Amino acid sequence: MRTFSRRGQATAIGGVFLILLIVTLVGLFIYQLDYQHRYVVQSLETIENRKKVYLENISISENYTIIKRYEASDVQAKLYVLNGTHVGKNSSLGTKNEPIIVDSQTILNLTIPGVEEPLPPKNVIKNGDFSDDYKFWTYKPKANWPLFLNEIYKAAVYWRRINGEGRLSQVFTVEEDLILKEAKLEFKWKVGCLGMLRVTIDNNEVYQRWIYDDKWIYVNQSIDIKILNPGPHTLTFYAYTSERFCSLLIDDVKLILTYVQKYEKFSDVIYGVKTEVSFNLPSSNVYNFTCRLSVKVNRSLILEAYIFDEENNVWVLDNKFFAKRNEWFNLTFDTSKIMLYSESEYPFRVWFDYLYIEATELDPDGFTLTIENRGSYEVKVLAYWLKNETICVRTEIKKTLLPGDKLEIRNEDITLSRGSSYEIRVITRNNVFKYVFIP
Numbered sequence: 001m002r003t004f005s006r007r008g009q010a011t012a013i014g015g016v017f018l019i020l021l022i023v024t025l026v027g028l029f030i031y032q033l034d035y036q037h038r039y040v041v042q043s044l045e046t047i048e049n050r051k052k053v054y055l056e057n058i059s060i061s062e063n064y065t066i067i068k069r070y071e072a073s074d075v076q077a078k079l080y081v082l083n084g085t086h087v088g089k090n091s092s093l094g095t096k097n098e099p100i101i102v103d104s105q106t107i108l109n110l111t112i113p114g115v116e117e118p119l120p121p122k123n124v125i126k127n128g129d130f131s132d133d134y135k136f137w138t139y140k141p142k143a144n145w146p147l148f149l150n151e152i153y154k155a156a157v158y159w160r161r162i163n164g165e166g167r168l169s170q171v172f173t174v175e176e177d178l179i180l181k182e183a184k185l186e187f188k189w190k191v192g193c194l195g196m197l198r199v200t201i202d203n204n205e206v207y208q209r210w211i212y213d214d215k216w217i218y219v220n221q222s223i224d225i226k227i228l229n230p231g232p233h234t235l236t237f238y239a240y241t242s243e244r245f246c247s248l249l250i251d252d253v254k255l256i257l258t259y260v261q262k263y264e265k266f267s268d269v270i271y272g273v274k275t276e277v278s279f280n281l282p283s284s285n286v287y288n289f290t291c292r293l294s295v296k297v298n299r300s301l302i303l304e305a306y307i308f309d310e311e312n313n314v315w316v317l318d319n320k321f322f323a324k325r326n327e328w329f330n331l332t333f334d335t336s337k338i339m340l341y342s343e344s345e346y347p348f349r350v351w352f353d354y355l356y357i358e359a360t361e362l363d364p365d366g367f368t369l370t371i372e373n374r375g376s377y378e379v380k381v382l383a384y385w386l387k388n389e390t391i392c393v394r395t396e397i398k399k400t401l402l403p404g405d406k407l408e409i410r411n412e413d414i415t416l417s418r419g420s421s422y423e424i425r426v427i428t429r430n431n432v433f434k435y436v437f438i439p
Contacts, residue, residue: 057375060435064367064416070357075279077355083107083274099353104271116260124172128253130156139168155251158239169236176230178259183223187253188216193246198238272343273350279336285362285418293331293355299348300325306339315339362439366412373401380429388422
């Protein structure tokens, strides 16, 4: 019995040791798996962090300029009249609606012979043979101009059914671009009793006669061209017969106008205005500027702008502007000294009103630094350094920029010097980015 008990104890102890061994082996296996897992995760995180380091992408820019506006009084702007007559007392370009007025003066006397070429005579009366009834004509009273007689005689027929003077008229036009040299009125008429025919152009009588003749009377009447200014006019026939139901016929009406074409214009006088505008900007830190001057003329013309070439001591044509009559426009230029010239065959006047300047200058109160995250991962910006040959300044930031974020940092503690070279170093958690600029 004792021997069996010892064997049982040995078997039990061996079982315990076996269980402990199995548990130990399982624990080691699980530990190994956990260790491998943590190692893989750590390796992946390291790779990801290194990837972020290499893929950090930021852009750096700066703005060290401001736009400043100057009035004429700020820049000591002056307008000098070189050719022309200064009208009135105002000589300042700094007040709106109080312009400097300059009248043109004679700058050149010329005598250039003109060449004129006669053009073929032109009949300006339509349907003068009345073949198309009374088309293009106006007549009244209509009862005294019966259409059936027009169709029978193929002429304008005044047939006095009711008492009253008959009127027959048509509008014609004298051309504006040509010179009228001669005008002739042609027509024929007859009447079956004592009758009168009077012809006017507008309110000017050009023909009148009483007759008692049933034969055609042919009229070829010269017209004074002084009454034929360019534009529309009205030719009117006034007909009257002493008896009712007596016919007065008018036919083959023509108004022959002879023009000449003038190919070379001439002017015995040329008028001009020449002025000079100059000013001095108060700041030496100006990069560029735009000057605007309001100008108006009372006659449409070409305004020429000249800039001064300091190196060659000569005025050089810079631009030409078409100035419309009585319309204000802004004359724009980017030089502190300009000469304006215009001329015409006729006297004219120029108004100069209100000059102002918009200048791009170095900001005297600091600058703005812009940092933009252009990458696909967040960037932790810690600080930036600004340095050149005389300064070295660190500014703390401690901002996280997500992809696409932009950070603007205003620095008013440092005034930049124009022409100096500056280096900016932006410190992130993983990188240092350098950027150089010269104001």
